[in-house]
Amino acid sequence: MHTGELLQEFYNRLYRYFGSRNWWPGDTPFEIMVGAILTQNTNWKNVERAIANLKTEGLLTITAMSALSREQLAEYIRPAGYYNIKADRLRNFFALINGQWDGDLDLFLRQPATVLREELLSVKGIGPETADSMVLYAAGKPVFVVDAYTHRILIRHEIIDEFYDYYMIQELFMDNLEEDSALFNEYHALIVQVGKEFCKKSRPVCEGCPLAGFNGIKCAN
Ligand code: SF4
Incomplete structure (x- = not known):
């Protein structure tokens, strides 16, 4: 699968499961x-x-x-x-x-x-x-935010290796997705949610996770 399609599937799975996260919390x-x-x-x-x-x-x-x-x-x-x-x-x-x-x-x-x-x-x-x-x-401008959850999930699903740094991961998303601040906004918020609920640092809770099977990886346990 082309990287752009893969990243779109990643997003679709999360959005279907969690829905809109309405980020970032803050009035101004x-x-x-x-x-x-x-x-x-x-x-x-x-x-x-x-x-x-x-x-x-x-x-x-x-x-x-x-x-x-x-x-x-x-x-x-x-x-x-x-x-x-x-x-x-x-x-x-x-x-x-x-x-x-x-x-x-x-x-x-x-x-x-x-x-x-x-x-x-x-x-x-x-x-x-x-x-x-x-x-x-x-500012509402399209830049992809990378965090530890993003890094961990991409490694566990064998999309990147552990040597990928912040900028390499950011480039992966920005080169393969439409430059769209609404998409990047929701995408990052969804990754945080799945990271918190399922893809924990100590041990992934793959059962019931919306990303189970993503990129052919059923579970990273
Ligand atoms: S399926 Fe498992 S490894 Fe993949 S994101 Fe979910 S918890 Fe993490």
Whole structure:
């Protein structure tokens, strides 16, 4: 089967099983970008608690959050874990938007995806997955987000080998699928869902998984 057809089948199986995931949870592009930094190395429940702290105090704007000291910001986002490191990362991100874009996030997000991505990657603490999540979910531009689930599932179904890095996997999807932000949005969300529910790191739960039999691999156990 051609790679494009294979990746389309991958998507179809997940979509048929889970339906639309309505990602990314967040009311504004700014909230989505803050969430993308807070979710590094933690689960979404913890991020929600940190976001709720900020929302309750009416702080979920770049102006309000930029005015907080590092210590204050760290305290609000404490539930997300690694709160001192994440406070620094958020402040680095605010410095980019305030310093080069006069605090105008909408203007910043209007740039082409490749430029946006490069600028975000120049921020200390923002890596490819975080940058791409921001480009796709906050700016609505078509870039494929790769994560550990994507890597694991593709290896277990013998579509890639373990030496594939972030960019090689991203290229695999972007070279073989239509450049469509709605498709990339849903695809990544579906992969996260199947990874969480079935394709666990320690042991895949293949029975009942919508990907059982995909690419001829019934189970990777
Ligand atoms: S069938 Fe098994 S190996 Fe494949 S994605 Fe599902 S849990 Fe993972």
